[in-house]
Amino acid sequence: MNSRRTVHAYLLLIPGLGLILAFTGVVIGMAVSQSFGFLNFSGESAFSTRFWQSATADPQLWRAFWYSARISVISAVLAVALAYPLALWLRKPFPGSTLIGAVLKAPLLVHGLVAAFLFINFISFQGFLNLALVKLGIIARPMRLQNDPYGIGVVFLQVWKQMPFALLILTGAVQAIGEDILNAARDLGAAGLSRFRKIIVPLTLRSLQAALILIFIGAAGDFSFQVVAGPTSINSMAQFMLRAQTSGMDGWNVAAVVAVLLMLLSLFGAMILAGATQFFARVGRA
Amino acid sequence: MSVLSITDARIWFGSYEALKGISVSVEQGQLVTLLGPSGCGKTTLLKAIAGFIALDAGAITIDGADMTGVPPERRNTAMCFQSYALFPHLSVYENIAFGLRQKGTAKAELESRVRASAAQVSLEAQLQKLPSQLSGGQQQRVALARALAVRPGVILFDEPLSNLDARLRDQVRFEIRQLQKAHGFTAVYVTHDQAEALAMSDLVVVMNAGAIEQAGTPHDVYYRPVNRFVADFVGTANIMPVQVIGEDPTRDVYRVNSPLGELEIQSNEAPISDRIYAMWRPEDATAADHRDGTPNVFEFNVKAQSFLGNLTDLVVSPTGSDVSYRIQILGQTEIADGTRKSFHIDSRKVRFLKERVQ
Amino acid sequence: MAASSRVNRRIWINQLLFAVLLILGAVWLLIPFALAALWSLVDVNHPWAYPAMFPPVLSFTRWTEVWNTTALPQALVNSYTLAPCVAVLALILSLPTAYAFGRLDFPGKSAMQILTLLPLVLPGFVVAIFFSSLLIKLGIYSRFAGILIGHTIMFLPYAIRILSVSFALIRQDLIDAARDMGASPLSVFRTAYLPILRPGLLAAFIIVFIMSIEEFAISYVIGAPDFTTVPTILYSYLGYNFIRPNAAVVSLILVVPNVLLMLLVERFLASSNPASITGKG
Numbered sequence: 001m002n003s004r005r006t007v008h009a010y011l012l013l014i015p016g017l018g019l020i021l022a023f024t025g026v027v028i029g030m031a032v033s034q035s036f037g038f039l040n041f042s043g044e045s046a047f048s049t050r051f052w053q054s055a056t057a058d059p060q061l062w063r064a065f066w067y068s069a070r071i072s073v074i075s076a077v078l079a080v081a082l083a084y085p086l087a088l089w090l091r092k093p094f095p096g097s098t099l100i101g102a103v104l105k106a107p108l109l110v111h112g113l114v115a116a117f118l119f120i121n122f123i124s125f126q127g128f129l130n131l132a133l134v135k136l137g138i139i140a141r142p143m144r145l146q147n148d149p150y151g152i153g154v155v156f157l158q159v160w161k162q163m164p165f166a167l168l169i170l171t172g173a174v175q176a177i178g179e180d181i182l183n184a185a186r187d188l189g190a191a192g193l194s195r196f197r198k199i200i201v202p203l204t205l206r207s208l209q210a211a212l213i214l215i216f217i218g219a220a221g222d223f224s225f226q227v228v229a230g231p232t233s234i235n236s237m238a239q240f241m242l243r244a245q246t247s248g249m250d251g252w253n254v255a256a257v258v259a260v261l262l263m264l265l266s267l268f269g270a271m272i273l274a275g276a277t278q279f280f281a282r283v284g285r286a
Numbered sequence: 287m288s289v290l291s292i293t294d295a296r297i298w299f300g301s302y303e304a305l306k307g308i309s310v311s312v313e314q315g316q317l318v319t320l321l322g323p324s325g326c327g328k329t330t331l332l333k334a335i336a337g338f339i340a341l342d343a344g345a346i347t348i349d350g351a352d353m354t355g356v357p358p359e360r361r362n363t364a365m366c367f368q369s370y371a372l373f374p375h376l377s378v379y380e381n382i383a384f385g386l387r388q389k390g391t392a393k394a395e396l397e398s399r400v401r402a403s404a405a406q407v408s409l410e411a412q413l414q415k416l417p418s419q420l421s422g423g424q425q426q427r428v429a430l431a432r433a434l435a436v437r438p439g440v441i442l443f444d445e446p447l448s449n450l451d452a453r454l455r456d457q458v459r460f461e462i463r464q465l466q467k468a469h470g471f472t473a474v475y476v477t478h479d480q481a482e483a484l485a486m487s488d489l490v491v492v493m494n495a496g497a498i499e500q501a502g503t504p505h506d507v508y509y510r511p512v513n514r515f516v517a518d519f520v521g522t523a524n525i526m527p528v529q530v531i532g533e534d535p536t537r538d539v540y541r542v543n544s545p546l547g548e549l550e551i552q553s554n555e556a557p558i559s560d561r562i563y564a565m566w567r568p569e570d571a572t573a574a575d576h577r578d579g580t581p582n583v584f585e586f587n588v589k590a591q592s593f594l595g596n597l598t599d600l601v602v603s604p605t606g607s608d609v610s611y612r613i614q615i616l617g618q619t620e621i622a623d624g625t626r627k628s629f630h631i632d633s634r635k636v637r638f639l640k641e642r643v644q
Numbered sequence: 645m646a647a648s649s650r651v652n653r654r655i656w657i658n659q660l661l662f663a664v665l666l667i668l669g670a671v672w673l674l675i676p677f678a679l680a681a682l683w684s685l686v687d688v689n690h691p692w693a694y695p696a697m698f699p700p701v702l703s704f705t706r707w708t709e710v711w712n713t714t715a716l717p718q719a720l721v722n723s724y725t726l727a728p729c730v731a732v733l734a735l736i737l738s739l740p741t742a743y744a745f746g747r748l749d750f751p752g753k754s755a756m757q758i759l760t761l762l763p764l765v766l767p768g769f770v771v772a773i774f775f776s777s778l779l780i781k782l783g784i785y786s787r788f789a790g791i792l793i794g795h796t797i798m799f800l801p802y803a804i805r806i807l808s809v810s811f812a813l814i815r816q817d818l819i820d821a822a823r824d825m826g827a828s829p830l831s832v833f834r835t836a837y838l839p840i841l842r843p844g845l846l847a848a849f850i851i852v853f854i855m856s857i858e859e860f861a862i863s864y865v866i867g868a869p870d871f872t873t874v875p876t877i878l879y880s881y882l883g884y885n886f887i888r889p890n891a892a893v894v895s896l897i898l899v900v901p902n903v904l905l906m907l908l909v910e911r912f913l914a915s916s917n918p919a920s921i922t923g924k925g
Contacts, residue, residue: 189388
């Protein structure tokens with residue numbers, strides 16, 4: 001009878017989870033196949049590694065790859081590093097804590113493109129920041145802050161948008177630690193930093209990893225922030241992929257290669273981040 | 287020499303006065319219980335001793351040092367929490383070792399003290415397990431071992447037995463008391479269970495609404511309660527307003543008018559007023575023959591009874607009155623509900639309370 | 645009434661941090677939005693150029709011009725027709741799975757629950773591009789249909805997650821009591837299931853709705869250039885055709901309804917924590 005129930009349960013999963021798995025499988029499958037020359041739109045479909053060879057020989061691709069990797073790691077780490085102390089501060093309610101929580105989480109409601117627009121508006125040549133600095137006499141003429149070559153604008157936008165998300169996850173995790181456990185640690189002689197290293201981090205590790213990984217993956221695949229506020233001399237992976245798709249006969253295939261590389265970056269980057277977090281947590285606990 | 291000294295402690299939560307000038311002194315090796323109903327301030331006081339709540343007035347001294355401004359991590363106290371508060375990600379060994387690691391205890395000594403503490407609570411075999419793999423009783427013992435390992439000046443217990451089932455409660459209660467006596471550590475124990483308080487304590491501090499009603503040995507608070515609250519909270523009491531109408535000084539006997547009728551009370555302490563409360567315990571009444579003629583024999587209507595195994599609990603009313611009294615007699619009884627029965631109340635067992643009738 | 649100096653200091657520190665955050669909040673929220681609002685009100689005939697501190701003339705002319713001359717009305721129609729269809733479809737498809745996750749126990753359940761989150765870790769543009777290539781292969785040329793399918797499947801995890809929680813909250817003893825008293829299956833559903841499901845259904849609907857309105861990658865790749873949605877139109881004003889006031893108008897149109905809708909969701913999911921489920925606060 002048990003197996004009938006199991007079959008029944010899995011049948012129920014088909015319209016929801018089944019569709020998700022089918023869709024995901026197909027998308028990844030198409031990307032992988034097209035990167036190896038199958039399912040071509042133009043010309044014959046035949047197995048070939050030439051797309052991989054030509055794409056990986058292109059230094060622009062690798063510049064985009066490492067740029068995306070760098071930006072997304074920095075954004076994820078910064079967002080989480082800001083969110084953690086805030087989550088700890090907001091752990092116990094105090095007058096005004098709900099208001100602060102709402103203010104901090106507000107960016108979640110703002111669309112990415114809108115955020116990008118607001119940002120470039122703010123820092124543009126005649127934007128608020130420049131005007132204020134000039135009027136205050138700090139600088140003589142407005143500075144060119146937009147589309148800075150290091151991607152600082154993109155990082156700022158990612159952190160602005162994603163820190164509330166990390167805050168959400170971490171607040172839940174931190175509040176799940178019983179008050180008694182923290183009191184017991186204090187009672188046995190552990191002061192602030194000690195409690196953080198030995199109790200809070202180990203007990204919130206999973207959420208910390210989840211936040212880092214999700215933000216990292218989101219930032220690695222970013223297109224909008226990069227196009228609006230990012231450096232003009234270098235592409236993000238998603239931007240490169242879109243450009244590749246529309247250029248030349250092999251466009252789809254090259255884009256497929258970039259797509260697979262982007263997914264691999266997400267996968268391995270996530271694994272490395274998770275491992276590194278685990279390592280540092282263990283070291284910090286000693 | 288008193289290890290813990292609380293002097294006129296006061297705490298306000300906003301405009302609510304949670305502690306109204308508490309003074310208690312605890313000697314080395316004593317187990318002192320703070321007993322009272324929820325909201326009486328006993329847990330607040332315990333947390334103030336541990337350092338989690340700061341006093342608004344008054345002082346707490348531990349081993350002669352004033353604890354004002356000293357945070358919990360620097361006080362020489364250790365607490366056993368009601369929820370055990372074991373660190374879920376650490377093994378039993380690491381839980382017990384936590385406080386010692388904080389102090390920077392050397393490796394060899396740390397290991398021997400952890401094992402010794404675990405042995406004290408019979409948990410040597412469980413040292414490598416995680417708290418989630420232990421039963422409630424075992425978790426409680428880990429919490430105790432963790433507190434013992436640091437050898438604090440005072441161990442604080444916050445209703446540690448309330449999450450255990452009845453059987454286990456008795457056993458762990460006994461073990462805690464045994465350990466405390468064997469090692470002579472000083473303990474402050476909070477509970478709302480008066481049986482627990484009576485069974486374990488050297489000193490019982492009965493609290494109500496932020497103030498101390500009475501502090502004394504278990505014997506004192508049970509047999510010599512000072513007022514109605516203590517009489518009723520510690521055990522069951524039959525409380526009556528009485529009027530003193532005469533006395534016989536040679537025999538230390540006072541005659542009083544009570545709702546039951548005329549009553550004799552034998553007391554070597556004079557009542558503090560003519561109109562005063564008196565109390566007697568349910569076990570102090572014995573079945574009697576009315577035709578006897580002895581004083582303190584009254585006839586009651588038996589309204590209901592419960593057979594509790596070793597006792598029978600009777601709810602009775604005196605003839606012509608609706609007021610209920612409780613009487614307990616050993617074993618079973620053949621008295622049927624709705625019938626009348628006479629009981630004798632020993633004059634030495636009726637006590638004057640130190641509370642005037644308003 | 646005495647409050648010790650320690651309590652005072654704690655209160656003071658909190659107040660300071662509170663003030664700092666409020667100022668920060670103003671800088672990183674209010675001012676940008678105020679600027680956007682300001683820009684949207686710049687009169688068409690009096691551009692706001694450096695070094696003016698404020699726009700010379702404020703009016704709603706910009707709004708009317710954007711409305712009359714751009715594809716914004718069409719984009720709005722597209723977005724707000726697409727979104728409810730996506731939401732309804734996602735709800736229907738997610739119900740069986742949510743029921744299984746919320747009320748049944750079976751081997752492999754936790755693995756299945758994790759797998760449901762797959763769409764969240766796929767890079768949006770990868771999905772967009774290769775889904776569009778799939779559509780081409782399958783010969784599905786309707787842009788509306790393509791985006792509809794794409795959105796629905798991408799947002800299924802959210803609907804499943806919210807409804808699983810709702811299903812799990814339904815009390816078995818209420819179901820048993822209803823059946824015990826002889827209620828028909830429809831009656832059981834109405835008395836025991838529906839009251840708990842209703843807020844979850846509404847919340848899931850609104851969340852998927854909002855996500856569909858805001859979604860950019862799939863709408864852009866599959867929709868451009870014929871089928872515009874509000875985000876793709878905003879993008880067009882941020883790219884080669886940077887007209888700041890137009891972008892400001894579209895930004896406000898994009899953000900304000902969503903904020904209001906999210907506040908509605910908070911009300912519907914009052915008991916559980918909506919933000920932790922949906923990732924929105």
